[in-house]
Amino acid sequence: MTRQFKLIYQIAIILLAIVAAMAAGSIILLTIGADVAKTYLVILLEPLKTTLQISEVLLRAIPLSIIALGISVAYRSGIINIGAEGQMMMGILGTTMVALSLPDLPKPLLIPLALLTGALFGGAWGFIAGILKAKLQVSELLSTVMLNYIAAQFYTFMLRGPFLDPAEKTLGGAGTPQSMRLTKNLWLTRFIPRTRLHTGLFIALALAVLIYLLLWKTDYGYKMRASGASGRAARYGGISVEWYLVVSMVISGAFAGIAGAVEVAGVHRRALEGITAGYGFSGIVVALFGGLSPIGIIPASFFFGLLIVGADMTQRLVGVPANMINVLQGIIILVIVATKMILADPYLAERVWRAWQKRGKKSVEMEA
Numbered sequence: 001m002t003r004q005f006k007l008i009y010q011i012a013i014i015l016l017a018i019v020a021a022m023a024a025g026s027i028i029l030l031t032i033g034a035d036v037a038k039t040y041l042v043i044l045l046e047p048l049k050t051t052l053q054i055s056e057v058l059l060r061a062i063p064l065s066i067i068a069l070g071i072s073v074a075y076r077s078g079i080i081n082i083g084a085e086g087q088m089m090m091g092i093l094g095t096t097m098v099a100l101s102l103p104d105l106p107k108p109l110l111i112p113l114a115l116l117t118g119a120l121f122g123g124a125w126g127f128i129a130g131i132l133k134a135k136l137q138v139s140e141l142l143s144t145v146m147l148n149y150i151a152a153q154f155y156t157f158m159l160r161g162p163f164l165d166p167a168e169k170t171l172g173g174a175g176t177p178q179s180m181r182l183t184k185n186l187w188l189t190r191f192i193p194r195t196r197l198h199t200g201l202f203i204a205l206a207l208a209v210l211i212y213l214l215l216w217k218t219d220y221g222y223k224m225r226a227s228g229a230s231g232r233a234a235r236y237g238g239i240s241v242e243w244y245l246v247v248s249m250v251i252s253g254a255f256a257g258i259a260g261a262v263e264v265a266g267v268h269r270r271a272l273e274g275i276t277a278g279y280g281f282s283g284i285v286v287a288l289f290g291g292l293s294p295i296g297i298i299p300a301s302f303f304f305g306l307l308i309v310g311a312d313m314t315q316r317l318v319g320v321p322a323n324m325i326n327v328l329q330g331i332i333i334l335v336i337v338a339t340k341m342i343l344a345d346p347y348l349a350e351r352v353w354r355a356w357q358k359r360g361k362k363s364v365e366m367e368a
Helices: 004-032 036-048 051-076 083-103 107-137 140-160 200-217 220-231 229-237 241-268 279-289 294-317 324-343 346-367
Strands: none
Touching: 004 036, 004 324, 004 346, 036 051, 036 294, 051 083, 051 200, 051 220, 051 241, 051 279, 051 294, 083 107, 083 140, 083 241, 083 279, 107 140, 107 241, 200 220, 200 241, 200 294, 220 229, 220 241, 229 241, 241 279, 279 294, 279 324, 294 324
């Protein structure tokens, strides 16, 4: 096969996958009586019409990209992290603890300390799943799901107990489970007037560069990728696969924790229930959609931010329920998996190549 054919083959498969995803989504939209064309136009174009709407898309993309970057490290190292939701909650708790304990600490010191604490809390939660996998061969699917549940319960306990806003405890308070408004020294700067877009955007971009350098420009990253590609071959090469499993889960959890810290400091400015908004699970889809590469994850996170904002707008403008975005995400996951399986099959590509050559020969013979 020529290099040109391989490129054309890959592009054709990806285009067919996109068409298949849109067709499947169209069928579902038709079943609920929605205007398919209008729905897609609202989801994909309406959020891009004003600066405010674009900023909201980027606002969703920030935590998605940070979580997806961490998940890509785990996947590349041969371990599946579906515990980012719980790791993000732990990061939020760590950040809130620092902000409540040191409210008068200067901003240049408090923000890095809060981000670091969020990373430590999230990384510690990832470490549990990693060490269970490396030492006891406990399935990371099982352990991360259980850790998500534990983190959710602990998070709720802290918000209803030690971290509960004192104003909510008074007779006039509604008892809403949330922390008090955190010190302004923690707040990330919103750099576009009349929007909520904050400097967490630059943190996400910096982390993308960091992950790219780690995975593709260092021996450490090479060993992590080698462990994920073939654990047996990596062991023969003298690589401690178990060690890199644990390290990758710590990094993955730390990134989820940073995402939580950024969300608290940049958007909500207090810990509250529902703050994770399913970002931990959506981040998995973003990582896969971006090809487990920082270069792909950044645009993928923007695309999924677009879907989230667009889904909210379809409920108002078209009457399609916002939770339809979850259905579309599920379809995208299936399409991604199917596409990866097709592209990974060398025999299928070879058969298509031979059929292409035979067709070319027949065309030449007919012209002769």
